[in-house]
Amino acid sequence: MSETALSFTPEAILNRLRGDGLRITPGRRVILEVLFEAGKPLSLEEIKDLAAARGSRPDYATVFRLMTLLERLHLAHKVNLQRSCSYYELHDPKKHYDHIVCTSCGKVVVIDIPCPLGATEAHIAEHYGFGDLTHSLEFFGRCPECAKAA
Amino acid sequence: MSETALSFTPEAILNRLRGDGLRITPGRRVILEVLFEAGKPLSLEEIKDLAAARGSRPDYATVFRLMTLLERLHLAHKVNLQRSCSYYELHDPKKHYDHIVCTSCGKVVVIDIPCPLGATEAHIAEHYGFGDLTHSLEFFGRCPECAKAA
DNA sequence: CAAATTTTTGGAAGTGGTTTTGAATCGGCC
């Protein structure tokens, strides 16, 4: 479907943390690995469980704090999947982050498409006077498997 | 900026409820009035307060249940404004529901634009196999007033 | 290399929006 490799490495993030006077701990390394290899947004609970599967056992609060920190540093961002909890993914400035969620089974797929909203943002800036525009876009639909099953 | 009148009346919703064996109560009438006249998404708390200002005093749970019901019937939907609580608005199948949120003062404006995502949805349907596509799109930026103030 | 300093962590408690529960009440149909 599409190559989802990020345009930077886990080391780049670790270096960024170090540069800000923050510390590299084994637990943080594991969480970053998990995020790098996920290929889709993860909930805090999922991050915790995937880290546990790799031998680290971070507390929920620890995962929460790291993700909040990464968010502040613009190294990660939240995704709204219309669920009861938030999902996070690493932020790659070179990519768009549009997703499609199956309304039947809940599967999430990251879609790799040229984002068609540049012209729209220009239009909004002109007609509504807002500046520094960003957007959040999620699609919802029925995945092929669920369509077959129905 | 744009005409935000809905393509149906409060009565249409009341009739729909009645048709489903559900009941019309004074409290529900008031909440629907509030939603009709809002012109922007409202939180449950706001709906409750606006209803109170009209003499009804629905419990929070009552507002919650009505909105959940309307959502199930596709007569209303949630909007994600990246806040700590959910916002709701009546659902008009004839309109798009795109919003812009000021990242500085939090103001929400409903934007009335031709939605540029039709072609994208076709592309997704073809390349990812998802059907029955819908989307949720929010813009974030600095409103004119906040830009001036800064 | 050990002490000092600062950040990070786990565990638990607190917060706030959401959801459920149960008893009392009310709307709509006979």
Added chain:
DNA sequence: GGCCGATTCAAAACCACTTCCAAAAATTTG
């Protein structure tokens, strides 16, 4: 008017998130 099931209030439960503090770990310093 009377009945039945839908609706409501009020309170409690729930759950994801957030904060707090003391202990532990990562760096820095002596």
